[in-house]
Amino acid sequence: MDILKQKFQEKAEALFKENRAMLKENGDMVIDQTTISQVFGGMRGMKSMIWETSELDAFEGIRFRGNSIRQLRKLLPKVEGGKEPLPEGLFWLMLVGEIPSKREATWLGEEWKKRAEVPKHTFTMLDALPIDTHPMTQFSTAILSMQTESIFAQRYAEGINKKDYWDAYYEDSMNLLARLPRVAAYIYRRTYRNGEHIEPNPELDWGANFAHMLGVTDNPDFLSLMRLYLTIHADHEGGNASAHTTHLVGSTLADPYYSLSAGMNALAGPLHGLANQEVIKWILGMVEDLGTDTPSNDQITDYINKTLSEGKVIPGYGHAVLRQADPRYMAQRIFAEDYIDNDPIVSIVWKLFNIVPPLLHDLGKVKNPWPNVDAHSGALLMHYGMKDFGFYTVLFGVSRAMGVLAAGVWSRALGMPLERPKSLTSLAVKQIIEKSTSNTKD
Numbered sequence: 526m527d528i529l530k531q532k533f534q535e536k537a538e539a540l541f542k543e544n545r546a547m548l549k550e551n552g553d554m555v556i557d558q559t560t561i562s563q564v565f566g567g568m569r570g571m572k573s574m575i576w577e578t579s580e581l582d583a584f585e586g587i588r589f590r591g592n593s594i595r596q597l598r599k600l601l602p603k604v605e606g607g608k609e610p611l612p613e614g615l616f617w618l619m620l621v622g623e624i625p626s627k628r629e630a631t632w633l634g635e636e637w638k639k640r641a642e643v644p645k646h647t648f649t650m651l652d653a654l655p656i657d658t659h660p661m662t663q664f665s666t667a668i669l670s671m672q673t674e675s676i677f678a679q680r681y682a683e684g685i686n687k688k689d690y691w692d693a694y695y696e697d698s699m700n701l702l703a704r705l706p707r708v709a710a711y712i713y714r715r716t717y718r719n720g721e722h723i724e725p726n727p728e729l730d731w732g733a734n735f736a737h738m739l740g741v742t743d744n745p746d747f748l749s750l751m752r753l754y755l756t757i758h759a760d761h762e763g764g765n766a767s768a769h770t771t772h773l774v775g776s777t778l779a780d781p782y783y784s785l786s787a788g789m790n791a792l793a794g795p796l797h798g799l800a801n802q803e804v805i806k807w808i809l810g811m812v813e814d815l816g817t818d819t820p821s822n823d824q825i826t827d828y829i830n831k832t833l834s835e836g837k838v839i840p841g842y843g844h845a846v847l848r849q850a851d852p853r854y855m856a857q858r859i860f861a862e863d864y865i866d867n868d869p870i871v872s873i874v875w876k877l878f879n880i881v882p883p884l885l886h887d888l889g890k891v892k893n894p895w896p897n898v899d900a901h902s903g904a905l906l907m908h909y910g911m912k913d914f915g916f917y918t919v920l921f922g923v924s925r926a927m928g929v930l931a932a933g934v935w936s937r938a939l940g941m942p943l944e945r946p947k948s949l950t951s952l953a954v955k956q957i958i959e960k961s962t963s964n965t966k967d
């Protein structure tokens with residue numbers, strides 16, 4: 526058994542026992558109440574699942590096993606002389622709850638290299654898709670096409686003991702993570718670079734090798750950006766649409782390929798991960814409309830008001846949970862301050878930070894007028910020459926796979942059941958109100 530798996534098994538067996546005892550003792554304790562607004566309003570704030578890998582605070586932002594992004598940038602292992610964390614380290618942390626040593630993170634990177642071979646039929650399948658197929662469609666389909674390799678599905682068909690589900694889930698997750706950068710880079714090169722593919726470089730770590738296979742630039746800063754990017758997008762607790770979808774599909778014991786592909790379909794929505802593409806599309810539209818890449822504050826304000834008056838959202842702003850500027854946005858801003866001088870799109874992004882929030886606030890209905898992670902990422906990618914914004918959500922997806930798959934291994938280890946919440950008709954809600962009102966009168 527490999528070192529990470531062994532560590533996981535020890536922790537998972539202990540937590541499994543602890544949770545079962547806790548449930549036996551306290552299973553009937555009430556921890557929350559549900560309002561009608563929540564039932565109609567996308568279940569905001571409803572406590573409804575266990576998610577070990579990260580937790581989101583509305584004001585402080587995401588914490589991965591208790592560590593903020595600022596702490597992760599300090600604590601996670603880095604390449605020699607590098608400033609950005611290795612995403613391999615974050616996966617280790619999410620899975621077993623310990624900051625890995627440099628050796629452990631390197632071991633994981635090497636392990637992924639051994640598992641990185643993508644089945645040939647995935648490339649054949651991708652090549653058969655029309656070239657203008659959206660990269661997220663290609664990505665989700667490519668993940669699904671690799672389901673032929675699922676160890677979980679194979680062992681289930683052979684009659685696996687439910688106590689061993691996590692083991693097969695772990696194997697599939699490790700294989701998937703090893704292969705996703707290659708698949709994503711293949712999609713990028715076929716869609717935007719005439720199908721001229723770049724072989725992996727076995728000398729590089731996971732994030733840097735991905736950057737290398739994308740072949741956007743020779744600038745080594747882009748490798749640093751990819752490491753940071755892949756770290757900060759990985760997880761945002763369990764309720765976000767891509768995580769929750771992966772979790773829901775996994776709860777049926779569909780294997781990680783089915784679950785992750787489904788999660789990626791959720792990420793492809795413009796209110797979720799696709800917002801990173803929409804932000805740059807919107808900014809480029811502004812630049813074109815105004816005829817300048819150095820618009821004044823007044824020009825930007827007018828453009829925002831025009832967007833709102835057309836019944837559209839300002840992409841990259843607002844959040845279902847956060848009530849402050851997203852620390853993932855701030856981490857990217859710090860990166861830009863460190864690495865980038867005088868970039869017009871980055872400058873617009875920073876101007877928007879000052880102009881958008883008061884305008885959204887004045888609408889009187891937006892609960893969080895501050896930028897989210899997607900407000901900044903495109904400007905960084907544009908700076909290094911990745912102008913093909915249709916691909917941006919795939920980058921998000923490669924990173925998000927780490928969080929949702931780590932959480933999936935935990936779900937199988939903790940014996941999480943089939944998800945099946947209760948729905949209501951509008952009439953049923955009306956009847957609940959009527960009953961409650963007549964009880965009060967009585």
Ligand code: CMX
Pocket residue numbers: 765795796797798799800837838839840841842843844845846885890891892893897898899
């Ligand atoms: N621009 C304009 N209006 C916005 C807005 C924005 N950026 N954010 C919220 N609103 C509006 C909502 O559309 C809603 O309007 P209606 O009542 O007319 O339907 C109202 O304000 C209240 O919404 P909310 O409670 O503040 O926000 P929600 O929890 O419903 O939605 C989110 C959250 C992210 C979907 C929303 O803020 C939004 O659409 N933002 C723009 C898209 C975006 O950046 N998404 C990425 C989020 C991060 C990620 O998942 O990657």
